[in-house]
Amino acid sequence: MIAETVCAAVAAAGLGIAAITAYRKRFLRAARIAAYALVPLGLVMTGVVEWVADTAFSPTAWAGFGVLGAAWLLFMTTRAVERRRGVGGKERKETGSRSSRTEAIAPAASAPSLGRGAAPAARPAAAPRATGSGASGASGADDFSDIEAILKKHGI
Template sequence: MLSSTICTVVSVAGLGIAALTAYRKRFLAATRIAAVSLVPVGLAMTGVIDWLTGVVFKPVVWAGFGVLALSVVLFMIARMAERHSLKAGGSRKERRAAARQQGPAAVAPKASAPSLGAGTRSPQPAAQAKGRSGAPEEDFSDIEAILKKHGI
């Protein structure tokens, strides 16, 4: 009840200031002041003021805010400790988990290396040369002919 009375008094004072501002021919400013001065009465009429005073003056609510703040602080401490342990190397289990998160290694790491140029070939190892016949070179000869035809 007291909060509603205070809100009404604040609104009436604001409307009085708006009337004085309008008397000075500053109608735009008077309209803004009137709009702002009606907010406390509107909040009191909707019950928001009673809800806010109930929240502010209840110790259980403040204890709940304290518990929420404590949980946020503990979460932040755990994150900082996790980052510190990963920087320091951590345990073997943590390192394996970090390696799994990084993803698999590249399948062909030299695949993105630039080509050697036209007409040069990299030497094949002896084991690969003995194990295969000349078929792959014949397959590539058609492709090379097409590339040479287009000037590539």
């Protein structure tokens, strides 16, 4: 009974504010205020306010909300554990083709960057470094091949 009276008073006050706003030639704002003011009146007329008031003071309803909260908590906990362990339908299907996908991305990349299950890439034997002015020709290309493979792997 009190909730319905409060909602009716809020609706009347909102409609009064909407009328004053319309008098000031702000019709769009007045229409929006009137729409907000009519919501509590509509809730009273449909019986939602009475249902909410009865639910708010019902111990059975609060126990039901507690049971729903516990169910939600269990559901979210199991989802978090599944994600942490990597258990799921999609993860099991993709595990078999993982090594072929990573080799196609950067076959010359180092083994730790490819992930587990992939064989390390064959590495050419490094030529002995010669001391002198022509030393940077062959060994410089070998040094940058690993870097190029890593950059290709990341799409750079």
